[in-house]
């Protein structure tokens with residue numbers, strides 16, 4: 001089974017891209033076949049994977065507009081050991097160009113059927129908005145991974161996202177569920193972060209990953225070198241936290257399947 005995860009939160013700067021890049025690299029290190037889909041016109045996941053977004057011949061934009069096929073858009077992240085459907089600023093036009101297009105919400109889902117079972121895990125990096133690109137991510141996904149910072153308004157923002165997921169489940173993707181909530185940039189000495197963390201566990205119970213990602217400067221530095229942290233500084237706390245998260249994620253997949 002190909003596990004397709006949409007990594008999403010409409011709030012900006014919560015660690016979506018950092019999560020997608022570093023989980024993809026950790027999957028590769030653990031011998032899994034990973035595909036990263038960059039659905040953000042900022043193209044940060046593309047750059048952070050060591051791919052020059054300015055010189056792309058084809059990107060996820062052309063794939064969504066059916067101007068190329070899956071293989072035509074796919075590139076390899078040598079630094080990360082995984083494949084990428086890359087993005088750049090061109091992707092911002094897709095929203096407008098798809099507005100009257102047939103099955104515009106299912107363009108990514110349809111494209112991924114061409115990947116058949118080539119991957120164990122597909123990670124979709126969504127932009128910080130509940131727009132058509134994010135809807136394409138949610139419609140294509142098996143489940144949703146939500147990175148969040150444990151700060152005062154975090155839970156409020158989450159309720160909008162939970163509503164959106166419900167709507168998508170009602171219309172576009174009946175099986176869609178939250179796979180997990182990930183606490184990012186955590187400072188364990190921060191009392192507010194601890195309170196929010198406890199609240200999260202009350203609301204979402206076992207959906208909250210036990211592994212939290214600490215604030216770690218190596219995670220912020222690695223993208224400017226075009227590398228996941230696991231390549232840039234493998235023993236750093238950030239790289240190791242993402243490796244641990246990935247192990248927890250894989251364990252959940254296996255247990256989830258056993259109970260079905």
Ligand code: ATP
Nearest residue numbers: 012013014015016017018128185214215216219220
């Ligand atoms: P956007 O909504 O703009 O797409 P995002 O949710 O993808 O943002 P990131 O780009 O992953 O968030 O992270 C925002 C910033 O915080 C980046 O500069 C990133 O390098 C930094 N960052 C992310 N996680 C950590 C961490 N655990 N420790 C330190 N810095 C981090």
Ligand code: MG
Nearest residue numbers: 016017040044
């Ligand atoms: Mg991002």
